[in-house]
Amino acid sequence: MRTGTIPRALGTAAALAALLTTALAAPAVAERSTTPGRAPAEAAAPANFTHPGVLVSRPQLDFVRGRVQAGAQPWKSAYDQMMGSKYASLTRTAKPRAVVECGSYSNPNNGCTDEREDAIAAYTLSLAWYITQDARYAQKAIQIMDAWSAVIKDHTNSNAPLQTGWAGSSWPRAAEIIKYTYSSWPGSGRFGTMLRDVYLPEVTNGSHSNGNWELSMTEAAIGIAVFLEDRAAYDKAVGKFRGRVPAYIYVTADGALPKVAPGSGLDTRAKVINYWQGQSTFMDGLSQETCRDLTHTGYGLSAISHIAETGRIQGQDLYPEIAGRLRHAMGLHAKHQLGTPVPSSLCGGSLKDSLGPVTEVGFNALANRLGYAMTNTQTLTERQRPAGSNNLFVAWETLTHANNPA
Numbered sequence: 001m002r003t004g005t006i007p008r009a010l011g012t013a014a015a016l017a018a019l020l021t022t023a024l025a026a027p028a029v030a031e032r033s034t035t036p037g038r039a040p041a042e043a044a045a046p047a048n049f050t051h052p053g054v055l056v057s058r059p060q061l062d063f064v065r066g067r068v069q070a071g072a073q074p075w076k077s078a079y080d081q082m083m084g085s086k087y088a089s090l091t092r093t094a095k096p097r098a099v100v101e102c103g104s105y106s107n108p109n110n111g112c113t114d115e116r117e118d119a120i121a122a123y124t125l126s127l128a129w130y131i132t133q134d135a136r137y138a139q140k141a142i143q144i145m146d147a148w149s150a151v152i153k154d155h156t157n158s159n160a161p162l163q164t165g166w167a168g169s170s171w172p173r174a175a176e177i178i179k180y181t182y183s184s185w186p187g188s189g190r191f192g193t194m195l196r197d198v199y200l201p202e203v204t205n206g207s208h209s210n211g212n213w214e215l216s217m218t219e220a221a222i223g224i225a226v227f228l229e230d231r232a233a234y235d236k237a238v239g240k241f242r243g244r245v246p247a248y249i250y251v252t253a254d255g256a257l258p259k260v261a262p263g264s265g266l267d268t269r270a271k272v273i274n275y276w277q278g279q280s281t282f283m284d285g286l287s288q289e290t291c292r293d294l295t296h297t298g299y300g301l302s303a304i305s306h307i308a309e310t311g312r313i314q315g316q317d318l319y320p321e322i323a324g325r326l327r328h329a330m331g332l333h334a335k336h337q338l339g340t341p342v343p344s345s346l347c348g349g350s351l352k353d354s355l356g357p358v359t360e361v362g363f364n365a366l367a368n369r370l371g372y373a374m375t376n377t378q379t380l381t382e383r384q385r386p387a388g389s390n391n392l393f394v395a396w397e398t399l400t401h402a403n404n405p406a
Contacts, residue, residue: 045231045238046314052176053313054223055306055361059406061177064399065131078386078399079131087117087124087389090140094118094147100167102159112163113391115152118144119170120395126177127396138182141174146187149194155202162213164202166393168220169306171195172227179227195224200233206240208264211248211288212296214240215303216393222310234314241307241318248300249325250286258282281345285328291347294333298355301329302394305362309401312365319365326362327372334359334380355380357387360397364404 052058067075082088095118101110125141128134148171155164172195179188203217203224218240225234246254247261258276260266266275273280277291287297304326311318319326333355336342342349359381367374381387385402389395 044316045225045234046316049226049229050313050315051180051226054172054176054226054310055313056173056177056400057313057406058181060400060404061127061130061181063404063406064127068131068399074385074398074402078396078402081386081388082124082396082399083128085124085389087121087395088128088137089121090136092118092121092140092144094144096148096151098151098153099156100152100154100160100163101156102163103157104159106159106163108157112159115148115163115167116170116392118148119167119174120389120391120393122174123170123177123395126174127399130177130181135182138178141178142182142185142187145171145175145178145191149187149191152194152198154198161202161207161209161217164199165213165216165218165220168195168199168203169216169223169303169393170395171199172220172223175227176223192228196228196230200224200228204233204236206244206261208261210292210296211244211261212300212303214244214261215248215300215307218244219303219306219310219393222307226310226314237307238311238316238318241304242321245304245322245325248288248304249322249329250282251284251325251328252282254282256282258286258288277347279347283332283346285325285330285332286346287329287333290333290351293352294337294355295353297329297333298358298390299392301326301333301355301362302358305358305365309361309365319370323366323370323372327366327374327377330359330362330366330377331374334376338376338380338383356390356394357384357397358390358394359384360387360401364401368403368405 050057064075068079095111095114097111100112100115101108102112106112122141122144125137129137129141175188175191178185199220203220207213207217218237222234222237225237243262246259247264250258257269257272260272266272276288279286279291287300289296289300304322308318308322336351337354342351359377363374363377363381366372367378386398
């Protein structure tokens with residue numbers, strides 16, 4: 001809503017009347033700027049992209065390889081866990097299909113699990129290649145990526161955006177490592193075409209479903225943008241991130257109600273509360289999906305961390321913009337997952353499920369790099385080590401990000 005200047009010819013009474021009329025015409029809940037006190041900063045894709053640069057960088061990978069070779073913990077146990085998983089198998093056979101059809105909760109599941117797990121396998125094998133320098137792992141990763149890029153044309157049914165976001169988050173991580181650290185990948189161009197034509201159009205415009213959808217889709221979009229060196233797609237993804245994170249995690253500075261994402265249509269208090277799973281009491285770190293369950297909340301927090309990590313590698317540190325929100329969110333949910341009783345004011349006194357293996361990236365960035373005290377998050381993170389995979393889009397983050405200073 002934009003208001004003009006009141007002409008000087010109006011008297012004081014007329015001016016007040018005009019202002020009152022404007023105020024009364026405003027909706028009950030305005031779609032406010034996501035950054036208190038100022039408009040969000042302009043997105044700025046790097047002039048030159050850093051490779052490999054999706055979630056993990058070459059200095060990070062070098063740190064991990066050194067720690068594993070030294071037998072240091074927790075990296076060695078995390079490496080052993082990864083190498084013992086089905087995703088590191090050198091006998092894996094990819095299962096590509098032209099159309100992946102995923103309904104709600106993957107029902108129907110026509111290629112959904114196969115696609116997600118093949119993407120995680122490609123990433124796993126790329127990590128195994130870098131750490132061991134055994135070319136067999138790189139070649140198997142290439143085989144899987146080439147199999148899919150030769151076949152897939154579309155994602156369909158109601159979960160298509162989320163499915164594309166999950167698989168599309170893992171593919172660029174693998175592709176970046178292989179393209180920029182292995183000697184030869186003739187099919188990398190075709191793989192890039194697949195990401196541009198099949199994945200990016202499905203995720204680039206975001207979603208007004210539960211927030212973990214748009215965050216996972218945005219994670220895929222920024223990773224794809226890095227691989228394609230597409231500055232416009234990168235900027236658009238950062239814009240989505242800046243609009244969604246403040247609408248996903250509440251802090252008291254937001255006021256009486258959480259912020260809403262641009263274009264959400266959540267223009268009344270009742271609509272906002274309904275979108276926040278019926279929660280009407282708001283506290284630092286509360287997520288839009290906390291009262292749904294901790295698992296979906298974990299998806300959202302994980303994607304936030306991954307996007308910020310990729311941005312940092314690309315020279316655009318997004319962590320300072322969202323550090324307060326992410327720190328409070330990780331701490332609140334970790335505290336209750338560790339056993340602190342849930343007050344009646346929070347989701348009726350009961351929380352479901354658990355966050356999953358999702359805290360390593362955010363904890364390393366906020367606690368180790370930025371110096372925030374995060375006692376509950378640290379306790380949960382260390383208790384869950386080595387963090388494995390959620391079989392969707394999270395994999396091996398104790399290995400890649402535990403205490404990683406790079």
